[in-house]
Amino acid sequence: MLKIIIPTIMLMPLTWLSKKNMIWINTTTYSLLISLISLSLLNQPSNNSLNFSLMFFSDPLSAPLLVLTTWLLPLMLMASQHHLSKEPLIRKKLYITMLTMLQTFLIMTFTATELISFYILFEATLVPTLIIITRWGNQTERLNAGLYFLFYTLMGSLPLLVALISIQNLTGSLNFLLIQYWNQALPNSWSNIFLWLACMMAFMVKMPLYGLHLWLPKAHVEAPIAGSMVLAAILLKLGGYGMLRITTMLNPQTSFMAYPFLMLSLWGMIMTSSICLRQTDLKSLIAYSSVSHMALVIVAVLIQTPWSYMGATALMIAHGLTSSMLFCLANSNYERTHSRTMILARGLQTLLPLMAAWWLLASLTNLALPPSINLIGELFVVMSSFSWSNITIILMGANITITALYSLYMLITTQRGKYTHHINSIKPSFTRENALMALHMTPLLLLSLNPKIILGFTY
């Protein structure tokens, strides 16, 4: 793991010591090479996990998430180059340093063996994200957004710290590799019910669960492009990853404690998808779409069957790439019109036809068109939830329909129709933007050919 962590940490001195005109070139190059190295983790020969040391390991669940994390850094750097072009050099370097710090914490979080170490790094990811949102966001609402983001997550995760320390006392170890062999069921008692809640709430807030999701639209909308990308693509998946890990220790309470959260998620996916149909702000639409997709992941994780776990992992990777791409597309609109209102930048297909092609592909993957991995993830989740309870098919089916509706609504509003008079002087698409979209879409399409690497440890 050090072959990934140390180069990532060294991106920081690289940024500060690079010449003015080389900072973006250097950081983009080396972050792409780091993502190449991280692909080696997909080679999982053991049934169990790939153990690097006492502190780091990777298994078929964390490896794809890690590859996604390392892949996303160069994309974030490319996406940020334009809006930072007018900033002073020191601020550009600080921004890249924040992104690199966040990347380092995320890599270590996904590969941590020890749950306390996982917790510390999970919390540590909040700091650079908060700085990115509050310092480089565009509107004054970014301060409120930062507050919501920080305090929602902290309120959820402080009970987790208490719970982890209590479990450490009980079991003697919080190492993932050992805990999976801990076959002792938690006795049924009120304190263990609260323990279950304490363990799960942090990840529920992070996912986010409908009801605890208010921080997400604010944070996603107010964050600059790199902040939105990393929030949507990776930080939400931290919640899913945490839930997948911690539920191994929380039986048998999960079988009855999960019900209220399952109901909230099943209902919440319909609600948030419906809210998307009423959004005027493009980034807000994409943010609510993330809540809806993550609700599917929550349902999958709480059902706890092999297929649902496969669906959850596939959906996390697929949504990470799709959502990040949608934010990049929204940002390409924002950089031209300086407005996030959808109807103000409509009819773009006539003016920017290649960008319209990317919009089409992103919308189609968002609505889980076959044979994309989005469909594979959603299908596995729908099938396993049907097997759990037949009635869920009604809600799942409604969600799939409404997802298709708002994805097509977003596509048609931004691309079709007559363009407005104030945008006929917008600049053509840059190679940078087209490359960014291609670098999102190509892995997504390639994974459709070989999805087994993202199906997690129950494949």
Next chain:
Amino acid sequence: MAAGLLGLCTRRLLAAAATRGIPAARVRWESSSSRAVIAPSAVVGKRGPEPTTRWQEDPDTEDENLYEKNPDSHGYDKDPAVDLWNMRVVFFFGFSIVLVLGSTFVAYLPDYRWSRNLLALAVFAFFQGASPRSLDHLDLNAAQIEDRSKRAV
């Protein structure tokens, strides 16, 4: 009563007009059935008109058109040389190195489920008393991938 209600509506209209800064209609209405009088609110004019809602979230930017000075701009930098090299680096490392080599690596990853099943078969045969030599001639087709459809969904 209808007149009273009408008065109520007018009062609400005038109040709404006052808070929204729209110049209130200069009407004075006196009820014929009661002593109710509706007159423009005293606060009209004290609150200034609402500013026009801005349609841009980010209105004060000065857009620099990168294509103006460099028609071949790729969108990375103002300096054409840096812009060109940045584009080359992204395409070379992003597509040619990572995507091509990475997808080749992933495509050639062995099928560990098959090899684990083969190993399980060999171990089983060995403990059943098969001679070590016969393990060289194991039926590879017998190393089937477990029938997942029989597992719990």
